Amino acid sequence: MKEKIETLREELRKHNYNYYVLDKPTISDYEFDVKLKELQDLEAKHPEFFDETSPTLRVGGQVTKKFNTVKHRFRMYSLDNSYSKEDLLDWEARIHKILDTDEVQYTCELKYDGASINITYQNGKLIRAVTRGDGFEGDEVTTNIKTIKSVPLQLQGNYPSDFDIRGEIMLPNAGFLKMNEERIANGEEPYMNPRNTASGSLKLQDSAEVAKRPLECYLYTLIVNGMNTKFSTQFESLQVARNYGFKVPEQAKLVSTIDEILDYVNYWEVARHQLPFEIDGVVVKVNSLDQQEELGYTAKAPRWAMAYKFKAEQVSTVLEHISYQVGRTGAITPVANLQPVLLAGTTVKRASLHNADQIEKFDIRVNDTVYVEKGGEIIPKIVGVDFSKRPKNSTPTQYATHCPDCKTELVRNEGDAKHYCPNELACPTQITGRIQHYISRKALDIEGLGGETVALLVKEGLIKTYADLYDLTVEDILPLERMAEKSAQNLIDGVEKSKTVPFEKVLFGLGIRFVGATVAKKLARYYKNIDALANATQEELENVDEIGERIAASVVSFFTDERQIAIIAKLKQVGVQFEINEADLVLESTVFEGKTFLFTGKLTKFTRDEAKEMVEKNGGKTISGVSKKLDFLVVGEKAGSKLKKAQAIETITILTEVEFLKQINR
Ligand code: AMP
Numbered sequence: 001m002k003e004k005i006e007t008l009r010e011e012l013r014k015h016n017y018n019y020y021v022l023d024k025p026t027i028s029d030y031e032f033d034v035k036l037k038e039l040q041d042l043e044a045k046h047p048e049f050f051d052e053t054s055p056t057l058r059v060g061g062q063v064t065k066k067f068n069t070v071k072h073r074f075r076m077y078s079l080d081n082s083y084s085k086e087d088l089l090d091w092e093a094r095i096h097k098i099l100d101t102d103e104v105q106y107t108c109e110l111k112y113d114g115a116s117i118n119i120t121y122q123n124g125k126l127i128r129a130v131t132r133g134d135g136f137e138g139d140e141v142t143t144n145i146k147t148i149k150s151v152p153l154q155l156q157g158n159y160p161s162d163f164d165i166r167g168e169i170m171l172p173n174a175g176f177l178k179m180n181e182e183r184i185a186n187g188e189e190p191y192m193n194p195r196n197t198a199s200g201s202l203k204l205q206d207s208a209e210v211a212k213r214p215l216e217c218y219l220y221t222l223i224v225n226g227m228n229t230k231f232s233t234q235f236e237s238l239q240v241a242r243n244y245g246f247k248v249p250e251q252a253k254l255v256s257t258i259d260e261i262l263d264y265v266n267y268w269e270v271a272r273h274q275l276p277f278e279i280d281g282v283v284v285k286v287n288s289l290d291q292q293e294e295l296g297y298t299a300k301a302p303r304w305a306m307a308y309k310f311k312a313e314q315v316s317t318v319l320e321h322i323s324y325q326v327g328r329t330g331a332i333t334p335v336a337n338l339q340p341v342l343l344a345g346t347t348v349k350r351a352s353l354h355n356a357d358q359i360e361k362f363d364i365r366v367n368d369t370v371y372v373e374k375g376g377e378i379i380p381k382i383v384g385v386d387f388s389k390r391p392k393n394s395t396p397t398q399y400a401t402h403c404p405d406c407k408t409e410l411v412r413n414e415g416d417a418k419h420y421c422p423n424e425l426a427c428p429t430q431i432t433g434r435i436q437h438y439i440s441r442k443a444l445d446i447e448g449l450g451g452e453t454v455a456l457l458v459k460e461g462l463i464k465t466y467a468d469l470y471d472l473t474v475e476d477i478l479p480l481e482r483m484a485e486k487s488a489q490n491l492i493d494g495v496e497k498s499k500t501v502p503f504e505k506v507l508f509g510l511g512i513r514f515v516g517a518t519v520a521k522k523l524a525r526y527y528k529n530i531d532a533l534a535n536a537t538q539e540e541l542e543n544v545d546e547i548g549e550r551i552a553a554s555v556v557s558f559f560t561d562e563r564q565i566a567i568i569a570k571l572k573q574v575g576v577q578f579e580i581n582e583a584d585l586v587l588e589s590t591v592f593e594g595k596t597f598l599f600t601g602k603l604t605k606f607t608r609d610e611a612k613e614m615v616e617k618n619g620g621k622t623i624s625g626v627s628k629k630l631d632f633l634v635v636g637e638k639a640g641s642k643l644k645k646a647q648a649i650e651t652i653t654i655l656t657e658v659e660f661l662k663q664i665n666r
């Protein structure tokens with residue numbers, strides 16, 4: 001059995017390497033998943049053969065409460081920056097002078113705009129991964145790094161027994177855009193740029209969340225301590241690292257003259273926009289490791305390397321008009337419509353203006369000449385106004401007061417950055433958007449029905465709400481453009497099948513503002529059915545773990561709207577799931593049924609997440625504050641104010657961690 005497990009691990013490692021490092025898969029995703037599942041099952045049955053480099057660990061799951069600070073074995077220096085070609089020429093001349101020779105070669109590399117990382121390998125196994133921090137010490141983020149598929153957990157070939165390797169964790173543009181689309185679909189603010197999102201990902205506590213993000217790791221510095229290394233130049237070291245199984249940048253180039261360096265810079269200054277990820281410059285490194293040693297370091301950076309930073313590309317153009325878009329939850333986004341202008345290799349006609357505050361801050365007006373920039377970000381943005389070109393008759397921008405679509409007066413709640421169209425159920429864009437959301441994959445996942453068909457059904461007046469989907473018949477939809485008997489039947493079947501989709505997805509599908517997939521799951525598990533949720537007060541909702549004021553208010557307002565109640569009643573009547581199927585939860589017992597728990601102080605026997613899971617698996621709930629509603633307070637070490645407060649309420653039972661475990665026979 002051990003042999004079988006190891007063969008599978010070896011095979012999966014190879015396929016991972018082919019797919020993520022070489023970009024040349026040799027089996028289908030499906031075959032890969034089947035093998036992975038087989039290995040997972042075997043490992044579950046045989047925990048005695050655990051291996052910390054198993055490909056099954058890629059999916060994450062371990063939670064890090066607090067990231068340990070770790071000292072770097074070798075300091076992580078910064079790089080000297082140059083912003084002009086002259087700076088680069090000066091640097092190159094200086095190198096020649098110090099080394100007193102004309103024989104200098106350079107490795108030119110891209111300067112990745114991500115989060116830097118140092119990874120330690122011992123005997124071929126990934127031991128530790130640490131962020132740069134202040135260069136002397138950083139945070140240990142090993143569990144999170146292990147989920148990144150292009151980082152080898154087990155090396156191949158003839159590797160040194162102990163070394164560090166450095167590189168950059170990147171979020172490629174396509175993955176970044178996809179994450180943002182999902183956030184917007186969930187009514188959440190999009191992330192700013194790939195770099196911040198990549199470095200933020202490294203510090204997520206739940207490694208399963210990290211595993212879901214399409215992060216990549218490019219490695220460019222191999223540090224083998226002392227011993228006779230198999231390379232004597234930077235360029236060779238990249239090849240060597242590639243042989244061990246690392247993803248090493250393809251674009252590195254070995255050159256011998258300053259002209260070649262400048263060619264490289266000029267080429268990538270333009271070609272960078274074709275890369276699938278973002279770079280903010282190039283890095284030039286003296287190739288010979290002996291020469292590097294001779295040159296040494298300044299207080300903060302190596303003398304043997306120089307970064308050349310690209311300027312954020314900026315152009316000015318005329319803002320022709322401001323238009324407003326309505327999202328599915330009614331959120332309004334102002335858009336700058338520009339006189340078309342070439343920027344970073346693409347023609348730009350539009351830029352985001354974010355919200356009313358942004359427009360006011362920069363005092364942006366129609367007919368202004370504005371500066372448009374494309375730097376680290378993918379979407380161009382307006383960074384200022386050329387006031388010298390402002391027309392004499394210019395007047396300050398009046399932000400839209402009414403919905404561009406249904407003309408209803410907009411509202412802006414205190415604390416919200418955005419304006420909203422409050423006409424949820426009659427605003428055409430919102431009607432279509434809501435139904436499109438309802439049928440989407442993470443919600444009711446209705447097969448046979450796509451976004452365009454929804455728009456068509458709305459336009460033809462066949463549906464007004466998602467509840468109307470359940471009234472559709474084949475005869476209704478057959479007359480639609482491009483609709484054949486088979487596709488009509490598929491649509492009807494898909495709608496029928498959605499009646500078995502679990503409550504938490506239905507709740508998400510309702511499209512309550514700020515209730516994304518995760519919050520919906522939380523609420524569904526807590527309240528168990530729609531009536532309990534609909535009757536919850538603002539205060540009760542805020543008491544639910546991780547539910548804040550904003551979400552609570554949105555839920556309450558949704559369920560006080562009689563039109564929404566009517567829609568839900570109709571959905572209920574046709575048989576859509578509005579309560580949790582208890583069997584899905586696989587309860588261990590019901591000893592905590594109807595009881596509420598709160599954990600306080602430093603827990604030593606289990607983590608907070610584990611505690612919560614134990615409570616839920618035994619029929620109880622956790623809440624976030626001490627009040628009369630609390631039944632049990634479980635105290636760890638150094639419990640503080642919550643314990644005091646609980647002692648003052650007679651009905652609360654106070655338990656130690658051990659006493660808590662005893663209740664569920666653990
Ligand atoms: P800076 O943050 O401007 O001081 O630049 C130094 C950082 O550039 C390093 O910490 C690395 O994370 C990053 N970097 C990106 N690409 C490279 C590369 N090819 N070689 C060295 N450092 C790089």
Ligand code: ZN
Pocket residue numbers: 326403404405406407408421422423427428
């Ligand atoms: Zn509207």
